[in-house]
Amino acid sequence: MRPIMLRTLLLASAASVLIAGAAVAADMPTYPVETAEVAPSDWAGFYAGVHIGFGFSDYDFISLEGGEGGSYGGLDLDDEDGIIGGGQVGYNMQFGRFLLGVEGDIAGTGIEANDLDDEDGFSIETRINFIATARGRLGFTFDNLLVYGTGGAAFVSFEADYPPFADDDIAFGWAAGGGVEWRFMENVSAKIEYLRIEADAEDLALEPDTDVDIKLDTIKVGLNYHF
Structure with a gap:
């Protein structure tokens, strides 16, 4: 060839x-080729839930000028703590791993205190009936975990009995704190949250007329359902 x-x-x-x-x-x-990167969980949208916890209170009584009787300066109110429980609703916006949201909550309380005024032998009792807040939230997500700070307005229903006088007020103030939230199911998350609350009950009709500075520390656990 x-x-x-x-x-x-x-x-x-x-x-x-x-x-x-x-x-x-x-x-x-x-x-298809699988990538190793996992997209962050979607926290955006509305949610609602319930919570339970404990509140620790402290009061400063300030007698107004012109009043008669004791100045409340020697009061040392006992049993200034109690269980709190209620619900919350909110809305989140998510930008990558950053979260921006708003939340409102309300809780009934078992916080009561009492003391004896040694000057005239009368006892005084105080109660916080409910606490409500309206706050912003700023957080960072780690997939199913959210860490956040929060702050805003607070409303405290406060009443005092100083026989034969008694009065109540919705005290206005601020709330600030932070928390951690874990998305353990697709639509359900659990959280733990701390809040510091300070509010003023003004011009209570006791004897003498009195302002009360209310300080509260609350810690609570809760569940949220995400819609």
């Missing part, structure tokens, strides 16, 4: 093998 014919035969054979290989490769199934 001549060299030219042999070379042509070899080239033709090689071309046939390449064409056949390409055809087999084209018929093979393809599979």
